[in-house]
Amino acid sequence: MEQRTLLALLVFSSLIVLAEAQKPAIEIYSLHVDCKVTARFAHTVITSRIVNRANESREATFEVELPKTAFITNFSMSIDGKVYPGVIKEKAAAQKEYDTAVSRGQSAGLVKIRDRKLELFHVSVSIAAASKVTFELTYEELLKRQLGKFELLIKVRPKQLVKHYQIDVHIFEPQGIRFLETDSTFMTNELTEALTKVQNETKAHILFKPTIDQQKVNPELDETLLNGDFVVRYDVKREATVGDIQIVNGYFVHYFAPSEMPVFPKNVIFVIDRSGSMAGRKIEQTRDALLKILQDLRPEDHFSFITFSNRVEEWKSSLLPATEENVASAAAFVQTLFARGGTDINGALLTAVGALDKAENLPERSVSMIILLTDGQPTSGETNVEEIQENIQKAINGKYALFCLGFGFDVSYKFLEKMALSNGGIARRIYENADAALQLQGFYQEVATPILMKIEMQYPENAIEGLTKNNFALFFEGSEIVVSGKIRNELDLLPVEIKAQSHTSDLTLKEEANVKEKEQIFQDQRYIFGNFIERLWAYLTIQQLLEKAISAPEEDQKALEAQALELSLQYSFVTPLTSMVVTKPADQQQGELANKPTEADNEKPSNRLVGTTSRMRAGSAPVSRLMGGVRVQALVEEHPQFLLELAKPSETICLNIDGKLQPSVHLLSDPEQGLTVMGKLGDGTNQFVEFRINYVNPPVQIHVSADGIVVSHNNENTRLPWTESATSTIQGLRVSVEKERSFTASLPDTVTVKISLVKFPDVFLGLYFLDTNHFSDKVSGALGQFYSKAQFRDNSNTNQRADERLLTVSGSEHKVSRMYKKDYRLESARGPVSCWSIDLTP
Numbered sequence: 001m002e003q004r005t006l007l008a009l010l011v012f013s014s015l016i017v018l019a020e021a022q023k024p025a026i027e028i029y030s031l032h033v034d035c036k037v038t039a040r041f042a043h044t045v046i047t048s049r050i051v052n053r054a055n056e057s058r059e060a061t062f063e064v065e066l067p068k069t070a071f072i073t074n075f076s077m078s079i080d081g082k083v084y085p086g087v088i089k090e091k092a093a094a095q096k097e098y099d100t101a102v103s104r105g106q107s108a109g110l111v112k113i114r115d116r117k118l119e120l121f122h123v124s125v126s127i128a129a130a131s132k133v134t135f136e137l138t139y140e141e142l143l144k145r146q147l148g149k150f151e152l153l154i155k156v157r158p159k160q161l162v163k164h165y166q167i168d169v170h171i172f173e174p175q176g177i178r179f180l181e182t183d184s185t186f187m188t189n190e191l192t193e194a195l196t197k198v199q200n201e202t203k204a205h206i207l208f209k210p211t212i213d214q215q216k217v218n219p220e221l222d223e224t225l226l227n228g229d230f231v232v233r234y235d236v237k238r239e240a241t242v243g244d245i246q247i248v249n250g251y252f253v254h255y256f257a258p259s260e261m262p263v264f265p266k267n268v269i270f271v272i273d274r275s276g277s278m279a280g281r282k283i284e285q286t287r288d289a290l291l292k293i294l295q296d297l298r299p300e301d302h303f304s305f306i307t308f309s310n311r312v313e314e315w316k317s318s319l320l321p322a323t324e325e326n327v328a329s330a331a332a333f334v335q336t337l338f339a340r341g342g343t344d345i346n347g348a349l350l351t352a353v354g355a356l357d358k359a360e361n362l363p364e365r366s367v368s369m370i371i372l373l374t375d376g377q378p379t380s381g382e383t384n385v386e387e388i389q390e391n392i393q394k395a396i397n398g399k400y401a402l403f404c405l406g407f408g409f410d411v412s413y414k415f416l417e418k419m420a421l422s423n424g425g426i427a428r429r430i431y432e433n434a435d436a437a438l439q440l441q442g443f444y445q446e447v448a449t450p451i452l453m454k455i456e457m458q459y460p461e462n463a464i465e466g467l468t469k470n471n472f473a474l475f476f477e478g479s480e481i482v483v484s485g486k487i488r489n490e491l492d493l494l495p496v497e498i499k500a501q502s503h504t505s506d507l508t509l510k511e512e513a514n515v516k517e518k519e520q521i522f523q524d525q526r527y528i529f530g531n532f533i534e535r536l537w538a539y540l541t542i543q544q545l546l547e548k549a550i551s552a553p554e555e556d557q558k559a560l561e562a563q564a565l566e567l568s569l570q571y572s573f574v575t576p577l578t579s580m581v582v583t584k585p586a587d588q589q590q591g592e593l594a595n596k597p598t599e600a601d602n603e604k605p606s607n608r609l610v611g612t613t614s615r616m617r618a619g620s621a622p623v624s625r626l627m628g629g630v631r632v633q634a635l636v637e638e639h640p641q642f643l644l645e646l647a648k649p650s651e652t653i654c655l656n657i658d659g660k661l662q663p664s665v666h667l668l669s670d671p672e673q674g675l676t677v678m679g680k681l682g683d684g685t686n687q688f689v690e691f692r693i694n695y696v697n698p699p700v701q702i703h704v705s706a707d708g709i710v711v712s713h714n715n716e717n718t719r720l721p722w723t724e725s726a727t728s729t730i731q732g733l734r735v736s737v738e739k740e741r742s743f744t745a746s747l748p749d750t751v752t753v754k755i756s757l758v759k760f761p762d763v764f765l766g767l768y769f770l771d772t773n774h775f776s777d778k779v780s781g782a783l784g785q786f787y788s789k790a791q792f793r794d795n796s797n798t799n800q801r802a803d804e805r806l807l808t809v810s811g812s813e814h815k816v817s818r819m820y821k822k823d824y825r826l827e828s829a830r831g832p833v834s835c836w837s838i839d840l841t842p
Helices: 091-103 281-296 324-335 345-358 385-396 413-421 436-447 515-523 532-550 554-570 784-788
Strands: 010-019 026-038 041-052 058-067 071-079 082-090 111-113 118-127 132-142 151-156 164-172 177-184 195-199 203-208 216-218 221-224 228-236 244-248 251-256 266-273 302-308 312-314 367-374 401-407 427-430 450-458 471-476 481-487 493-501 506-514 578-582 592-595 621-627 630-637 642-646 651-657 664-670 675-681 688-695 700-705 708-713 716-720 726-730 733-738 742-746 752-758 764-770 790-792 804-809 812-822 832-840
Touching (some): 041 058, 041 532, 058 132, 082 091, 177 195, 244 493, 244 515, 244 532, 251 450, 266 345, 302 345, 401 413, 401 436, 413 427, 413 532, 450 481, 481 532, 506 515, 532 554
Parallel strands (some): 401 427, 651 832
Antiparallel strands (some): 010 058, 026 041, 041 132, 071 082, 111 118, 216 221, 251 481, 302 312, 621 630, 642 651, 675 688, 688 700, 708 716, 733 742, 742 752, 752 764
């Protein structure tokens, strides 16, 4: 069967520029995304121009979603012609310099991980009446080829009509562009007219420039259609056997991506966590993914399963060939997987290594790998992560590749990443979304087709310096090897030799690149940005130094990080070792830092600890916090039924209501707001699955359940499903559904009611309120009373612990404790919320 390779360019550029809520006078009058992609290196500049049309100061917020793999290189604000630049410094020095500002409660983190592919950059600034501000952010990325395609994704969400909106994508691929296409989730016939595409053999320009009228949902409403993904996909031509070599100003980059080669048979053991914390949706999604993966096994592959909780169990005593009969037997086994017990990662992995060690009758030329999926920390058997890492590395001893998949945020990603990188594999976090099964399948597809092993990319030692990694254990169909370096001497020809093993033979490929001819290719300045191959080399070198440091001994780690820091500062990259100091006008908050978050940062603090031996119940995870100057561990409990953000006093309440005697609960009434909310607990669950919201003016009744939303007005019912986004306005009452995520009801100058659709670990609805300063003193009900009649007693003269307080509500006194709970609110930062926990019986 013909195998076609799509080059994959993964540039995720997403832009959201927002004005403060209820301040429409902040107008984005120009927004420009300019992306140049030259021989795999992407340079993106996002410029937003905003004017304050109000007669008083307003705050504007600039937000950009960018790829996790990108490095920010520059940011500036220009206010009424005066420029406030970002300054990149060593992270430790910048943090120390601004610790005082942080201690005063000012924001010190402008970049946060958004999801599994993107991170969010945001900054706010106050601008005077009639003033203008221009935001400009630049970032660069070496695009990684995955599953054979380049894909440029720009998330379009300006949240308002923009007079001058423009996306420019310039692509220059000297190898030649084989095909090019665009796609969008929001495109209409009118918007299609705003899209133009010009292409020749090696270059392409895509322009998306909609007018104000083309952006509108309909002519009568000033609502924008621009809300979704704008995607460019393309492939390049490949002819040369040794790949493609590009040279600019003494630096070279070599891309090698062979295709249509025989695939190595795989010997793969799936090591699956079935501890108690995997119960519910996680184990269901794991089963779904494994069933699909089993269908993708090739007949020449061998496979087996090891499952573990506090006990380790082998599906079969040996690896089996992937015959139709064996695959069917494995599918039946996968259907029986259920979750309970502890987590013995050490025992499970050692069992897997032992199974490969003793395996017989495997193909002579084949690739052996272990794929671990876990969602928690080791709690059974050996629990010290350093001991586990040492045990596994000693057992594998370079013979097999270990891939580690961490499901959710209760895992220690740093632990899994170090273990994978030390054993020839990679780590990946699986995000707890509806598409988790697809994430698992997607990862398997990346490693399912090894076509080369023991690859050596050789260049003349006396002529090249600063060479990046040039030896690779495995090459998978659809990926790409990239090597870069500096040509030390004046060379006319750059000789290249590639040695590798394929399934059928040993390969040696040779070629000489003509340096002057290669440099001539990039004379067209419109399609390049400075010494881009030199910057590409620096980018790649920094990434590889940081990756190498993860699994290096401590003394080597410091040297590697020092090299990466020097390059980061030299080339102005915001990396995990540097920070960009964002300066603002003197009369505004100072000391904001843009840091580069890592995947290990994106989890509960306790998951970064080493050597923990604590045990915890399923669904809970420890979190580190300071009490009395001493760092202690506390459990992150499950989702509370309700999260209440109080204005006076400024505290967060986590509230659970015992509904055994009264499943339908009067939650809130405010006669001055004309608002009543009732709630209903689910059968066999301690969470609310149904809410009824009643408005007096306009007379609207809203029924929200996990099945959907029904809005009733004047004896007419409108059904809004969770499966699609929708917005409707009834006499000023705006109701909206964000697909599979949330429901919102809001009136001007009133409290906003918001409900999150939570799917993990069980399906329930999370109710909360925004703009709670609009509640009147007459608000009542199980929740309402907290907004009008809640008072904390001063415990400064008592012997109470710092994490305990007395709370008086409607004349009743309750002892409350400070706890960490899972946060279901969409506006909140990822991670646990610290709150005062209280249980009520209505």
